Amino acid sequence: MANNVPDVNANRMIELCENISYDFSNIEAGEILYLDGHVGIYVGDRIVIEATRAWDSKVLDSYVSTNGDRSKYNIKVYSWEKHGKLPYIKYNNAYAKIEKFDVYDITSNTVSIMYETDLPVSEVLYSLDSTNYKVLESNVITNLIPNKEYNLTIKVKREYTNNYTESNLVTFKTLDEPVSLTHNIGDLVIVKGNIYSDPVDGNVINNESNRVCKITNIYNHYGVKYPYQIDGIGWVLEESIDNVKKNSFIVNLILKIIYLIFGISLIIKIIKSIFWCFLTVI
Numbered sequence: 001m002a003n004n005v006p007d008v009n010a011n012r013m014i015e016l017c018e019n020i021s022y023d024f025s026n027i028e029a030g031e032i033l034y035l036d037g038h039v040g041i042y043v044g045d046r047i048v049i050e051a052t053r054a055w056d057s058k059v060l061d062s063y064v065s066t067n068g069d070r071s072k073y074n075i076k077v078y079s080w081e082k083h084g085k086l087p088y089i090k091y092n093n094a095y096a097k098i099e100k101f102d103v104y105d106i107t108s109n110t111v112s113i114m115y116e117t118d119l120p121v122s123e124v125l126y127s128l129d130s131t132n133y134k135v136l137e138s139n140v141i142t143n144l145i146p147n148k149e150y151n152l153t154i155k156v157k158r159e160y161t162n163n164y165t166e167s168n169l170v171t172f173k174t175l176d177e178p179v180s181l182t183h184n185i186g187d188l189v190i191v192k193g194n195i196y197s198d199p200v201d202g203n204v205i206n207n208e209s210n211r212v213c214k215i216t217n218i219y220n221h222y223g224v225k226y227p228y229q230i231d232g233i234g235w236v237l238e239e240s241i242d243n244v245k246k247n248s249f250i251v252n253l254i255l256k257i258i259y260l261i262f263g264i265s266l267i268i269k270i271i272k273s274i275f276w277c278f279l280t281v282i
Contacts, residue, residue, distance in 0.1 A: 005088045010039045017084025024068040024080065028094045029160035033064065033080045040070075042083065044160025045122070096121050096158040101167045108146035108175045108222055113139050115154060115167070123157035130169070146177040175222035179238050183228060187215045193240035195233065196226045205234045212244060 008016070014034040027033075029044040040048040040062070048070070051059040062072045068080045085091055100116040113126070113136070125133040126141065128150045136154065144150065151171050155164040183189060191211045196202030199219040217229035226235035 010034065010037050013039055013086070014082065014084060017086055020082055020084040022068075022082050024064060024083065025066040026094075026162055027064070027083055028085070028091055030089050030091055031083045031085055033083045035078060035081045040080070048080075094158060094161050095163045095165050096156050098154070098156060098165055098167045101154060101170065103152065103170055103172050105140075106172055106174060108177045109144045110140055110142050111144065111150075111152075111172060111174070113141065113152075113154070115156070117156055117165075120159040121156040122159045125155040125157075125164070127153050127155075144174050146174050149173045178220060178222050179224060179227050181218065181220050181227060181238065183215055183218075183238075183241065183243065185215050185218055188244040189213055189215060189228075189230065189241040190244060191230060191236055191241055193237060195230065196235045199224050199226045199229070199235045202226060202235055213241075215241075 006016075013032060014020070017032055017034075027042045029042060031042045033040045033042055033048055038050070038052065040050040042048050042064070043061075046063055046065070048062050048064050049059065050062060060072070062070050062077075064070055064080060069076050070078050070080055096117045096119040098115060099118055100114065102114055103111050104114060105112040115124070124136040126136045127133045128141075130151060130153050133155060141152075149171060150173070151169055153169055154167045156167075157164050189212075191213050194207050195205045197205055213230035215228050215230055216232045218227055219229070219235070220227050226237055228236050228238070228241060230236055230241070
């Protein structure tokens with residue numbers, strides 16, 4: 001006897017064990033696996049460490065299936081009869097506790113996950129409908145649908161066990177797809193619809209029809225409805241504007257006439273000023 005642990009044979013060792021079970025689908029690391037006259041120690045991931053003087057290598061590892069079959073190099077040799085916990089070993093909790101779980105950085109088609117556990121885990125699964133679980137390869141879930149609500153749960157597998165812990169439900173909604181913009185700041189455009197007071201949920205300032213304006217700012221973010229600011233006075237939809245150069249010859253002609261009239265008017269004012277200055281001198 002050493003450290004109050006008796007030196008006993010395999011048959012006596014299994015008799016000393018607690019929580020004897022014949023179900024091999026769920027074994028905790030450190031448990032004793034038994035068959036008549038022989039024991040092995042389970043170390044997790046379906047691996048058992050065994051030793052006997054009859055083997056040339058003395059100590060080896062083998063695989064135990066969920067029904068207790070013992071195999072080496074995919075060859076079945078025998079089956080374990082039962083397993084249990086030795087009273088001299090302090091076993092950790094077989095289940096990991098999920099202490100924190102939430103989502104962040106939600107976009108139109110992705111979401112990032114953060115979680116913390118009290119014990120090491122060897123696998124993390126996730127589900128967006130609480131039924132179909134997939135392996136979580138990274139902390140980002142991709143290929144989501146814009147503007148859709150999801151119900152997210154995860155399962156964590158305690159290291160060296162087959163025990164999974166399921167999280168609470170986290171509900172989130174993806175953002176709208178960002179508008180695909182085709183215009184730039186400084187473009188002259190023709191407004192064909194409403195002008196709004198702000199780029200997200202603005203009130204209508206007025207309704208324009210074929211008004212020539214200049215784009216003075218662009219606000220392209222997820223969920224933005226009215227990305228273009230025109231003439232510094234309000235915001236419009238992508239669908240509500242066209243580039244001047246894309247419109248008819250008549251529109252361009254009207255613009256040229258307006259510029260010509262403005263130029264002639266300016267010249268007349270200059271001539272009048274010179275004329276009155278001349279009269280004053282005389």
